[in-house]
Amino acid sequence: MILVSGDVERHIRAEGEKWYPDECCGFLLGQIDESGRRRVEDILPVPNAGQAEERHHRFRIEPDDFMRAERQARLRGLDVIGFYHSHPDHPATPSEYDREQALPFYSYVILSVRRGASAEISSWELSGDRALFNHEELECAAQHRARKRRY
Amino acid sequence: MAVTILIPTALRAFTDRKAEVEVEGGTAGEAIAAFAGAYPDIRNHLYDDGGNLRSFINIYVGEKNVKNASGLETPVPDGETVMIVPAIAGGKAPAPDCGARSNDKGRRP
Numbered sequence: 001m002i003l004v005s006g007d008v009e010r011h012i013r014a015e016g017e018k019w020y021p022d023e024c025c026g027f028l029l030g031q032i033d034e035s036g037r038r039r040v041e042d043i044l045p046v047p048n049a050g051q052a053e054e055r056h057h058r059f060r061i062e063p064d065d066f067m068r069a070e071r072q073a074r075l076r077g078l079d080v081i082g083f084y085h086s087h088p089d090h091p092a093t094p095s096e097y098d099r100e101q102a103l104p105f106y107s108y109v110i111l112s113v114r115r116g117a118s119a120e121i122s123s124w125e126l127s128g129d130r131a132l133f134n135h136e137e138l139e140c141a142a143q144h145r146a147r148k149r150r151y
Numbered sequence: 152m153a154v155t156i157l158i159p160t161a162l163r164a165f166t167d168r169k170a171e172v173e174v175e176g177g178t179a180g181e182a183i184a185a186f187a188g189a190y191p192d193i194r195n196h197l198y199d200d201g202g203n204l205r206s207f208i209n210i211y212v213g214e215k216n217v218k219n220a221s222g223l224e225t226p227v228p229d230g231e232t233v234m235i236v237p238a239i240a241g242g243k244a245p246a247p248d249c250g251a252r253s254n255d256k257g258r259r260p
Contacts, residue, residue: 023242023243025239032160050240050242054242057242057243058240058241058242059240059241059242060238060239060240061238061239061240063209063211063216063236063238064216066209066236066237066239067209067211067214067216067234067236068214070157070159070234070236071214074157074170079160079170080159080160081160083239083241085241085242087242087243088243090243094241095241095242095243097241097242097243098241098242098243101239101240101241102241103161103237103239104161105160105161105164106160106161108241
């Protein structure tokens with residue numbers, strides 16, 4: 001499970017809408033507790049380093065940006081626990097290209113942006129043998145509060 | 152010379168959850184080789200079958216990518232950090248060509 005605060009969720013959605021119709025991308029900075037539950041404390045948006053004509057359906061993160069994100073996370077007592085990117089006018093499910101490029105362990109949050117408006121959001125984790133992108137339960141803080149009220 | 156290897160989160164499963172370890176090495180290649188020697192299970196994630204560093208792995212000495220320096224021969228000053236940085240990419244599938252074939256979108260296992 002990965003927990004996302006309302007502020008973080010809004011930030012991801014704003015980034016997806018800001019860069020539409022291109023894909024946005026960035027880092028998930030957070031912590032993992034002893035039970036393996038992940039909590040995203042902040043995101044670090046970075047430019048989509050893909051070629052201009054490819055950015056509507058591809059994203060690429062420069063190694064220099066990853067190096068800086070790792071250093072920033074360490075300074076803040078956090079870890080890079082995954083990445084987010086958007087799928088403009090496309091479902092928030094990983095493509096085969098996503099799977100081919102992914103690394104195990106990390107959370108891959110995908111935001112669908114339809115006609116410029118953010119839509120569904122989901123999280124995925126690559127299996128250890130790289131064969132499958134498994135759905136990871138994503139809980140947003142607003143949903144968490146709503147569920148508590150119901151019970 | 153002692154250098155500190157900074158380990159990305161994804162690889163800490165192989166280092167007893169350590170975020171950094173100290174090894175001996177005068178070049179980036181020596182430092183990474185010493186690191187892989189200390190944690191053998193990580194070797195396949197760093198090197199291909201030919202013993203070459205995998206293409207999606209970047210090595211930084213301080214804040215400099217060794218690809219822009221002398222590669223694995225890049226010197227590492229005593230006390231410097233060496234960071235392992237994987238390449239990250241992805242994205243939705245390309246649109247179908249004139250509807251003639253489906254794209255590879257949206258695979259849910």
